[in-house]
Amino acid sequence: MSEPNGTPWGMCAAYGCPLPGTVGSESRWYCFCHVNKPSNFNDAITRELREKQKPIVDAIAILRVRGCSFYGSDSEYRAIQQLLIGADRRDLLMSADEKQTGGARAWLQRLERALIDACAGFGQQKPIPLAVPTAPVIGPTHASNFHPYADGDAA
Numbered sequence: 001m002s003e004p005n006g007t008p009w010g011m012c013a014a015y016g017c018p019l020p021g022t023v024g025s026e027s028r029w030y031c032f033c034h035v036n037k038p039s040n041f042n043d044a045i046t047r048e049l050r051e052k053q054k055p056i057v058d059a060i061a062i063l064r065v066r067g068c069s070f071y072g073s074d075s076e077y078r079a080i081q082q083l084l085i086g087a088d089r090r091d092l093l094m095s096a097d098e099k100q101t102g103g104a105r106a107w108l109q110r111l112e113r114a115l116i117d118a119c120a121g122f123g124q125q126k127p128i129p130l131a132v133p134t135a136p137v138i139g140p141t142h143a144s145n146f147h148p149y150a151d152g153d154a155a
């Protein structure tokens with residue numbers, strides 16, 4: 001399944017990006033690394049993610065598929081550990097704090113932050129707005145004098 005522009009369904013709209021599209025911008029979905037970056041840096045970011053940050057990208061994919069839960073599946077938790085140790089990123093292993101509080105979601109955020117930091121050098125990222133901008137309200141604001149069917153036969 002893919003969207004009209006050829007992006008595989010659910011993936012970031014930047015060409016070839018290995019991350020899921022999780023942030024909406026200009027009616028497309030981008031990953032947290034590509035969103036709000038100047039588009040002339042898209043390929044450099046994709047290359048960074050695919051070539052240098054692949055173990056972290058893969059770890060995030062496993063965490064997301066598991067819904068941040070490892071109940072009954074130690075093997076996937078271990079797979080992520082191996083990815084991070086293999087990439088010499090022991091600093092990104094699940095912390096004791098995160099383990100105690102079942103904080104896989106906090107762990108996921110820390111991994112995502114590591115990728116955002118890794119891509120920080122590619123173009124200035126505009127801040128992600130916290131509120132979705134809304135158009136001003138148009139049309140009647142009170143119902144009392146608004147009769148949408150007034151020009152026809154009264155119902």
Ligand SMILES: [Zn+2]
Nearest residue numbers: 012017031034
């Ligand atoms: Zn992306």
